[in-house]
Amino acid sequence: MxxxxxxxxxxxxxxxxxxxxxxxxxxxxxxxxxxxxxxxxxxxxxxxxxxxxxxxxxxxxxxxxxxxxxxxxxxxxxxxxxxxxxxxxxxxxxxxxxxxxxxxxxxxxxxxxxxxxxxxxxxxxxxxxxxxxxxxxxxxxxxxxxxxxxxxxxxxxxxxxxxxxxxxxxxxxxxxxxxxxxxxxxxxxxxxxxxxxxKKAGEFYTPQQISSILSGIVTLDSQEPSTGKRKHLDSVLDFACGSGSLLLNVRRQLDSHGISKIYGQEKNITTYNLARMNMLLHGVKDSEFEIFHGDTLLNEWDMLREANPAKKPYFDAVVANPPFSYRWEPTEVIGEDVRFKNYGLAPKSAADFAFLLHGFHYLKPEGVMAIILPHGVLFRGGAEERIRRKLLEDGNIDTVIGLPANLFYSTGIPVCILVLKKCKKPDDVLFINASEHFEKGKRQNRLLPKHIDKIIDTYQFRRKEERYSRCVPMEEIETNDYNLNISRYISTAVLEEEVDLSAVNRELLALDKKIVAATKKHNEFLKELGLPPLP
CATH class of the missing domain: 1.20.1260.30 (N6 adenine-specific DNA methyltransferase, N-terminal domain)
Structure with a gap:
């Protein structure tokens, strides 16, 4: 078709x-x-x-x-x-x-x-x-x-x-x-x-072009992305799966037998039902997926709370587009939760890092995680700075990708993608500033295939390009107090053209000569007419 x-x-x-x-x-x-x-x-x-x-x-x-x-x-x-x-x-x-x-x-x-x-x-x-x-x-x-x-x-x-x-x-x-x-x-x-x-759409829909970036990243070999796509994933998790479109996009990147099992979690009952229908409608057999209805932050899924380490599930790939800056109620009990206790709790006003740490906890050592978050996670202070610092010191943040504003139905704010790994080879962080590469639309801006391909290609081969991408050593990130604001590492300022002062001086002298000559000629005409000359 x-x-x-x-x-x-x-x-x-x-x-x-x-x-x-x-x-x-x-x-x-x-x-x-x-x-x-x-x-x-x-x-x-x-x-x-x-x-x-x-x-x-x-x-x-x-x-x-x-x-x-x-x-x-x-x-x-x-x-x-x-x-x-x-x-x-x-x-x-x-x-x-x-x-x-x-x-x-x-x-x-x-x-x-x-x-x-x-x-x-x-x-x-x-x-x-x-x-x-x-x-x-x-x-x-x-x-x-x-x-x-x-x-x-x-x-x-x-x-x-x-x-x-x-x-x-x-x-x-x-x-x-x-x-x-x-x-x-x-x-x-x-x-x-x-x-x-x-705004309600943010609960259930991730635009396809953004899904394509995340799925393109997590299906590449996690340790050596330059070698290309993995042939098979045992499991993939989206812990805020909405209608399931992001999970299906990961499946499309491989083939119908490329993933042994798809796992999703969704709190909203309407979108939970949409996700289950969406899986079946795309030919995913009921034995090939499991979608759970429950609160991710409270970790209500019994499967994930398995106490026996031998039975506890871990995933090859984790993808997510959780609700941005979601207000939550962290308690002392949650503070002792295995997902958070080594990092501290995300603030009440923004659960972004709580969602990230949940997914990261269930990532396999050789796995890769890609998550969409608001830009604030890159530079906000307090508890978020402490979490960000530990992830960086442990070598878990692999890539930071800045996307254009107004890509979502639910918000006009610019967002970023963080790529995380428990074991990564490069000791630097790749920054990609894709915020200026898009097609402007009436209601939403759009990423075209060429923009998506450029992002994935830059990640895959860790390419460096002026004003677009750069691998930043940890020493430089430390000197910036673990602030990951992309503009600190990739300049987007338009450079003013350098002024050649000697050339300008020559031009002014030439103009001065022309003015003197023109004034002299003009005064000759005035003299012939019997009029007083110009000063």
Whole structure:
């Protein structure tokens, strides 16, 4: 599918959302729209696998257009259903009942079937609790099919859903529904909803171009980036994963088998559900990822609190775009937490370093971490200075990348990327000032592929370039009191052109001679006219 097709599909779906939203705000409608897109993908993927599994037994519904082939097969072969579903669980890792497939739901919507709403209720419940080997409880919890925003009476809500689903079905009809296509449409819609949600968007969406920088960095060999990409990662963690787009970007950098397992954590229930759908919709099997709903700073994930060192998880790569300068409530108990006790606690007003230390704690010795943070972490004093100093003295900060302002939907402030390693070879810190390299947009600035490639290439080969990048020895950082403000190490001031004073003097003397000659000539004209000369 071409980029133009992807954009066209995204535009069609966004136009439907804009047209049908009605009494709902963008955030409410997003959940309906994305859930139906998700159901469409699950159904198409499942039916394609069912057709392959059943072969010549897969029914032709040409003369029975109001039913799905799978429903017809179930009706004809009731004794074989259990064995068929067992095979499907083994091959595609999930089961969907024929009446819950998108084709059945779309047909009910087209014919204004009064049972549509009840069927959707049952279908969502089945997918959450029974479709997959691992339960996905609450996957559709943000979609209130009984909301008065759809209508006050059952019949009104049913009719509204019939309209929404019919329009989506018509919009999707002309497009392929493989995981890449629908996955791209899903990401596009998340981006569009993010754009319309302003500051709230920061909770769930990291712009793709920034994701590409982080994923490009962590998939390179951690000790020798110049040797190129790693072929395989056992695990990758994003502890503030939002809709999961950053994790999926890391997966795309390798291939579908390049990561054994993806781990994410998300505090917001809506975005937690978006992330789980997003994984499945991009063809990540339920056994290949684990997303946990809980507070990262309180470390609520039991898996990460494992006391046995042999069982405690550590990750090849850690990526994150945590909320900027998040207010938190550090306690004495948290101060003794193994993640923080060697560094001290980040201040109440800004948990940026608390997030960083959480991810860094779970990084493998040979791993690499890339995290997006506000510029303040580079130079703020107090507790943050002490944390920054220890990370630098221990040789853990590898690279500091300054990005342009206004790249995010949620904030216009410029941000930086910190690259950290527990074991790094260079004893200096690479600074990259990419703040002036971008394309200006009406609402957001954009990084073009050439800007992204330049950043990754500079990191990979530790390139030095005047006014752009420089490797700074630790001695110089120490003399600057461990302040990492990029402008201290890379000058961005525009140099004034050097003035040649002797040349200026010669020019002034020449001008003086011209003035004397012109005055003399002018006075001669005045004399001829009988007028007094100029002084």
């Amino acid at each position: 071409t980029e133009q097709d992807q954009k066209q599909l995204g535009n069609i779906l966004w136009a439907i959302a804009d047209q049908l939203r009605g009494a709902m705000n963008a955030d409410d409608f997003r959940d309906y729209m994305l859930s139906f897109l998700f159901l469409r993908y699950l159904s198409d993927n499942y039916e394609a696998a069912a057709q392959k599994e059943l072969g010549s037994d897969y029914p032709d519904t040409q003369h029975q257009p109001n039913t799905t082939p799978l429903q017809l097969w179930y009706d004809r072969n009731p004794g074989d259903i259990a064995e068929f579903e067992k095979q499907m669980r083994r091959k595609v890792h999930y089961v969907i009942k024929p009446q819950h497939l998108w084709g059945s739901i779309a047909e009910m919507a087209r014919t204004q079937n009064e049972e549509l709403l009840r069927t959707l209720h049952d279908g969502f419940k089945y997918i959450e609790n029974e479709s997959f080997e691992s339960t996905f409880q609450g996957l559709f919890s943000e979609i209130n099919l009984d909301s008065e925003k759809l209508g006050k009476k059952y019949s009104d809500r049913n009719a509204k859903l019939c309209t929404i689903i019919t329009k989506i079905a018509e919009g999707l009809a002309q497009f392929s529904t493989d995981s890449d296509t629908l996955g791209d449409a899903y990401e596009y819609l998340i981006g569009q909803f993010a754009s319309g949600s302003g």
